[in-house]
Amino acid sequence: MTQLYSDVRILDLSxxxxxxFCARIFADYGADVIKVEALTGDPSxxxxxxxxxxxxxxxxxxxxxxxxxxxxxxxNLDTPSGVDLLKRLVKDVDIVIExxxxxxxxxxxxxxxxLKEINSSIVLASITPFGQDGPYAQYEGTDLTYYAIGSxxxxxxxxxxxxxxxxxxxxxxxxxxxxxxxAAAFLSARYQGQAQHxxxxxxxxxxxxxxxxxxxxxxxxxxxxTSMREPLSASALPMGIFPCADGHxxxxxTPAWADRMAKTLKRPDFMEKLAVPGALYSAELKAEIDEVLxxxxxxxxxxxxxxxxxANQWPCFPINNVEDLLExxxxxxxxxxxxxxxxxxxxxxxxxxLARVEDGFALRYPAPQLGEHNREFYSDELGxxxxxxxxxxxxxxx
Amino acid sequence: MSxxxxxxxxxxxxxxxxxxxxxxxHLADLGAEVIRVESSxxxxxxxxxxxxxxxxxxxKSGGLGRLTYPDGEPQPQPYNRAAxxxxxxxxxxxxxxxxxxxxxxxxxxxxxxxxxxxxxxxAQRIGDRLGFSWEALSxxxxxxxxxxxxxxxxxxxxxxxxxxxxxxEALTALTYLRSYPDGDISQSSPTFHMDDVSPTVSSFMIMxxxxxxxxxxEGGLIExxxxxxxxxxxxxxxxxxxxxxxxxxxxxxxxPVNAPQGVYRCKGDDQWVALSVRGDAEWQSxxxxxxxxxxxxxxxxxxxxxxxxxxxxxxxxxxxxxxNIEKEAVFHQLQKHGVPAAxxxxxADIVADEHVKARQILRPLTQKACGTHDYPGQAFRFSxxxxxxxxxxxxLGEHNEYVYKELxxxxxxxxxxxxxxxxxxxxxxxEREAG
Numbered sequence: 001m002t003q004l005y006s007d008v009r010i011l012d013l014s015x016x017x018x019x020x021f022c023a024r025i026f027a028d029y030g031a032d033v034i035k036v037e038a039l040t041g042d043p044s045x046x047x048x049x050x051x052x053x054x055x056x057x058x059x060x061x062x063x064x065x066x067x068x069x070x071x072x073x074x075x076n077l078d079t080p081s082g083v084d085l086l087k088r089l090v091k092d093v094d095i096v097i098e099x100x101x102x103x104x105x106x107x108x109x110x111x112x113x114x115l116k117e118i119n120s121s122i123v124l125a126s127i128t129p130f131g132q133d134g135p136y137a138q139y140e141g142t143d144l145t146y147y148a149i150g151s152x153x154x155x156x157x158x159x160x161x162x163x164x165x166x167x168x169x170x171x172x173x174x175x176x177x178x179x180x181x182x183a184a185a186f187l188s189a190r191y192q193g194q195a196q197h198x199x200x201x202x203x204x205x206x207x208x209x210x211x212x213x214x215x216x217x218x219x220x221x222x223x224x225x226t227s228m229r230e231p232l233s234a235s236a237l238p239m240g241i242f243p244c245a246d247g248h249x250x251x252x253x254t255p256a257w258a259d260r261m262a263k264t265l266k267r268p269d270f271m272e273k274l275a276v277p278g279a280l281y282s283a284e285l286k287a288e289i290d291e292v293l294x295x296x297x298x299x300x301x302x303x304x305x306x307x308x309x310x311a312n313q314w315p316c317f318p319i320n321n322v323e324d325l326l327e328x329x330x331x332x333x334x335x336x337x338x339x340x341x342x343x344x345x346x347x348x349x350x351x352x353x354l355a356r357v358e359d360g361f362a363l364r365y366p367a368p369q370l371g372e373h374n375r376e377f378y379s380d381e382l383g384x385x386x387x388x389x390x391x392x393x394x395x396x397x398x
Numbered sequence: 399m400s401x402x403x404x405x406x407x408x409x410x411x412x413x414x415x416x417x418x419x420x421x422x423x424h425l426a427d428l429g430a431e432v433i434r435v436e437s438s439x440x441x442x443x444x445x446x447x448x449x450x451x452x453x454x455x456x457x458k459s460g461g462l463g464r465l466t467y468p469d470g471e472p473q474p475q476p477y478n479r480a481a482x483x484x485x486x487x488x489x490x491x492x493x494x495x496x497x498x499x500x501x502x503x504x505x506x507x508x509x510x511x512x513x514x515x516x517x518x519x520x521a522q523r524i525g526d527r528l529g530f531s532w533e534a535l536s537x538x539x540x541x542x543x544x545x546x547x548x549x550x551x552x553x554x555x556x557x558x559x560x561x562x563x564x565x566x567e568a569l570t571a572l573t574y575l576r577s578y579p580d581g582d583i584s585q586s587s588p589t590f591h592m593d594d595v596s597p598t599v600s601s602f603m604i605m606x607x608x609x610x611x612x613x614x615x616e617g618g619l620i621e622x623x624x625x626x627x628x629x630x631x632x633x634x635x636x637x638x639x640x641x642x643x644x645x646x647x648x649x650x651x652x653x654p655v656n657a658p659q660g661v662y663r664c665k666g667d668d669q670w671v672a673l674s675v676r677g678d679a680e681w682q683s684x685x686x687x688x689x690x691x692x693x694x695x696x697x698x699x700x701x702x703x704x705x706x707x708x709x710x711x712x713x714x715x716x717x718x719x720x721x722n723i724e725k726e727a728v729f730h731q732l733q734k735h736g737v738p739a740a741x742x743x744x745x746a747d748i749v750a751d752e753h754v755k756a757r758q759i760l761r762p763l764t765q766k767a768c769g770t771h772d773y774p775g776q777a778f779r780f781s782x783x784x785x786x787x788x789x790x791x792x793x794l795g796e797h798n799e800y801v802y803k804e805l806x807x808x809x810x811x812x813x814x815x816x817x818x819x820x821x822x823x824x825x826x827x828x829e830r831e832a833g
Contacts, residue, residue, distance in 0.1 A: 002613075004606030021630075029606055047655055049638040061641055065633030112781065129738075134756040139733045144651060144659055145740035148672035152661070153742040154461060156578070157585035161661050162670060162742055164651050165591060166575035172631035173591070176598040181778035183605040184428045187403035188783060190609070194400035197781035203740070204759055204777035207748050209420075211563070211590040212462060212482075214774045215445075217760070219465025219481035220745030221771045227461030227744060228668070232588060234458040241573070241584040248583050250568035252561070281458050315561035317568040319583060322635055323645040325571040334554040336626055337636075349640035351629045355603045356551075356621040 003030025003359055008186065010034070011089055012070065013077075014099035015042045017143070017168055018202060019127045020066040021175030022182060023097050025354060027069035028361050034089070034377065035070040038077070039396065041370050042067075051345060057370065059345040062168075064367045068340065068350065072368025073377050074398050082397050083108050088382060090115050095123040095186060097178075102132045112197040121189040124197045125182045127174065131201035141202055143168040150206025151213040154227045162229065170210075174202040177209060236279065236286035237261070241319060244297040248319040249305055251293075255280065260314035265292050342366040374398055400783050402429025407608065410435060410509060410516040411490060412530070414442055416563070416590065417624060418519035418547055419486040421597035425515070425604065426489035427776055427785045433509065434487060438494040438795060438823035445482035446794065447472065449829045465745070468768045475825065477794055478767035484791040485774065488763065492792035493801040494822050497528060501821050508806045510538045514617075515604055519547035519624075522557040532619040541617045543607045545600050549592075551623030564588030566625040575635065577648045595631065596624035657705040658712045661742060664725040670742040671720055671728040680737055681705065687735035688719060765790035795824035 008031040012023035020035070020042065027033040035042075044066055045057035057063075076082040087110065090096060096115065098105060105111045105124075112124045126132055129141030147170045148162075156163040164170070178200045185196035208214060216227050232239050237253035238261070253261050255274075262270040270289060279285050297305060302318035309316035320328065326349070331337060338352040340363055353361035378384045378398065392398045407430040411422035419434075426432040441448055453470050456463035466481050473479060495509075496502035506529075510516060518530045525531065525546060535544050549566055550556045567573045567589065577583045603620045611617055629636065635646050651660045651672075659674040675681050678700060685694045693715050698704045705712060720728050725741035732739035741747065748754055749772070760772040768790075776785055802808045802822065816822045823830070 002610070004603070004610050007613075025602065029603075047634075049634060049642060049644070049654070051641050053642070061634040061637035065637050130753060131757060134753045136733070136753040140736060140738040141740065142653075142656060142659070142674040142676065142738045144653070144656075144661075144674050145672050145738045148661065148670075148742045149740035150743070150748075152672070153668075153670065153744050154587075155589055156587055157581070160578060160581055160585055161651070161663075163576060163578060163586070165589060166572045167632045167635050167646075169572070169591060169628075169631040172633075173594055173598075176595055176602075176627075176631075177777060179602040180424050180598050180605075181776075181780070183602050184403050185780055187605060187609060188400050188780075191403070191612070192400045194782050196400075196783065198778060199780075200778045201757070203753075204757070207743075207754065208759060208774045208777045209594055211593050214485040215482040216461060216465045217745050217748060217774045218485040218771065219461075220749065221760070221773075222468040222481055222768065223465065223470045225461075225464045225470075226746050227465060229587065230460045232460050232462065234460070241568075241586060243584070250565055250573060250588070252564060252588070281455075310556075310559045313560055315559070315565045317561060317565040319568045319574050320571045321574050321645050322571045322632075322639050325569075325629075326636070326639055328569070330550060330554045330556040331626070331629075334551055334623070334626075336623075336629070345641070348637050351626070351633055351636055354627055354630055355599050355623070357603060357607065358618055 006030030009093045010095045011093045017171035018174035019099040022178040033070040035072045067367035071373040074371040097125045102137045116195045123185040127200045132199045143171045146202045146206045151210045158229045246301045250317045260312045264312045404428045404430035408513040410513045413519045416593040417596045421600035424601035432490040434490045434492045446477035447480035487791035489789045491797035494795040515543045517545045522552045543617045545620045547622040549624045563590035563592035579648045579650045595627045599627045662720040671725040673739040683735040763790040
């Protein structure tokens with residue numbers, strides 16, 4: 001068997017997180033991804049973290065993680081010969097991924113209609129802050145602002161400010177969502193010969209598919225209510241993050257799980273009390289359960305509570321930090337973490353397979369150094385001569 | 399215009415709660431015939447509202463409950479009127495099958511024989527017990543693509559642990575990383591980010607498996623360990639741990655490079671704007687957007703490290719500006735100068751937004767138990783094909799007749815017999831028995 005996407009070639013013109021992450025996921029599952037960078041390199045090369053916090057564009061953790069399994073070339077699209085080279089490259093690829101401002105590629109003569117003339121079954125995927133059209137099409141965005149315009153207002157504590165998700169997860173999620181759109185467009189192109197321009201909007205990803213946002217948007221259209229920063233439930237059953245002997249636990253108890261809680265706390269009488277009509281929302285019962293729960297949590301470690309509660313299928317999970325996560329037996333036991341060597345950054349630990357399938361995930365190359373595969377690509381594959389290459393390099397094209 | 403790429407592909411959606419139905423909805427929007435298999439005997443762990451979930455209970459269940467029913471009314475059969483279910487199951491058909499009966503098992507087997515894809519999202523042992531192992535299902539249909547979405551994978555010490563998205567965010571350090579640096583971690587509210595990520599991974603993998611099946615004729619098992627799908631999204635934080643032996647602390651709304659970055663209080667009650675300055679050139683644009691106030695020209699603020707070191711002070715100045723202006727005004731003012739900013743929107747703000755309207759990301763559907771409303775669609779679109787937009791979320795068992803008779807070939811007599819014996823139904827047993 002071959003990898004899922006091993007007969008697919010992708011030109012990744014995108015910068016930052018969403019586009020490169022989308023392309024990398026295809027690369028992890030076999031696609032031949034050629035990362036095309038401006039001579040200044042992808043800005044994620046300057047984002048870090050860096051070894052010893054010393055900036056080095058060849059050792060930025062963000063860049064390394066987002067661009068593994070790709071080959072890298074440089075190309076200056078602001079020159080006519082750069083655009084000519086791009087058009088030669090497009091002849092022989094299935095998918096082009098880009099994240100320029102809407103209209104930029106068309107302005108240099110390499111928009112969707114131009115590319116379609118060169119390659120009649122091309123997929124052009126444009127992953128941008130607000131999509132290709134509409135009043136905000138030229139607006140900018142970051143991980144924080146995408147989340148803000150979507151669902152951030154309901155995340156956090158009512159007495160505090162709204163708070164974002166960890167690191168750059170929202171921008172990564174845009175990349176994840178883009179893989180669905182690009183895979184669908186690819187199937188259309190491959191099996192129906194239909195070129196497709198894919199328009200992915202980062203802001204819309206947070207307005208339409210960020211955790212509970214879809215339900216709440218529809219719920220608002222159903223009854224006019226709006227959400228706010230508020231607890232999930234006013235029920236007597238424990239829901240929240242609570243201290244224990246060596247840290248904190250995430251506890252959630254639905255009515256269907258109440259018996260598992262009662263069993264774990266060795267208080268079967270809670271079930272009788274909960275059976276009384278109205279008891280599910282009784283403040284007295286809540287106080288009574290809390291009086292048993294909190295001392296029990298504080299007398300035990302995260303590991304003890306986790307094991308004991310889950311033995312009864314009552315979900316109480318430890319609040320871990322990254323060090324705890326990397327040491328956790330489960331992910332190590334599944335060989336989820338992989339080590340990859342990089343000529344500049346050295347051997348480092350990365351997340352391994354996103355999902356598992358026979359002949360699925362493979363680590364083939366570390367992230368490319370700037371222009372690392374120029375010679376291999378432009379001369380071996382495109383057939384440029386040494387003189388042509390030298391001329392292109394001398395005139396600031398590659 | 400071309401046909402949708404999954405036209406002619408049949409999907410069995412036997413998923414629970416949130417992530418599984420979302421994955422199947424991607425496939426439905428892309429043209430697959432998605433058949434949601436449900437039980438009418440047991441009320442499942444589903445986004446269909448539970449019978450007896452009253453308006454009063456909904457009101458006490460926070461936003462998730464309050465934003466549930468049309469006009470706030472459960473009415474009889476509330477499970478056909480729940481926003482969560484109806485938002486995650488458009489373009490699907492619903493059939494009821496009782497997998498713990500011989501008749502239900504037989505019908506399920508026939509359905510698997512005639513399908514291309516099956517999606518389930520139980521923990522390993524539960525899924526196996528329900529008959530969703532690759533061994534069991536490939537024996538029925540060797541060309542099947544089976545997508546299993548156990549929260550922690552099919553192997554490993556926690557393979558049988560269950561929970562919601564928020565639990566797995568805790569385990570995978572995400573809750574810690576996104577907590578308040580200036581507060582108590584217990585103030586963090588749960589998010590369910592896993593329910594966003596794992597469906598996208600599932601549908602991406604399923605389409606890859608379909609592509610491979612075109613060439614090899616072989617189906618196969620896809621394992622989507624939901625928690626692990628999230629860990630890719632903090633890849634650089636994981637690398638930092640091995641690169642610098644540094645376990646990153648919570649950063650709140652700040653960023654390692656973009657400064658200033660945060661949310662700022664605006665005019666009105668609990669109104670906020672977010673902004674994020676990427677580098678010195680954007681900072682200079684921001685000064686212009688602010689009207690070139692003296693404080694902003696402080697040379698200490700001209701560099702990234704200077705702005706990070708003086709972040710609190712800059713935040714105080716910015717709040718003096720934002721707190722008397724509406725969030726939309728700050729948003730447009732900054733964006734006109736090329737500075738990333740956005741209002742913190744609630745549902746009413748999103749629905750009223752001019753860009754949202756212009757792009758028509760909310761479009762009407764008429765659902766029998768709820769009437770006509772605008773429904774949220776997908777955040778992507780194509781130049782030469784239209785995402786499907788014709789079927790609202792199904793009522794419980796709405797397509798029993800089509801599935802049993804037309805698709806699986808049961809006779810009218812057999813169908814009526816099943817109906818009389820309540821082996822199929824359009825109402826939950828608990829409600830039927832209560833009269």
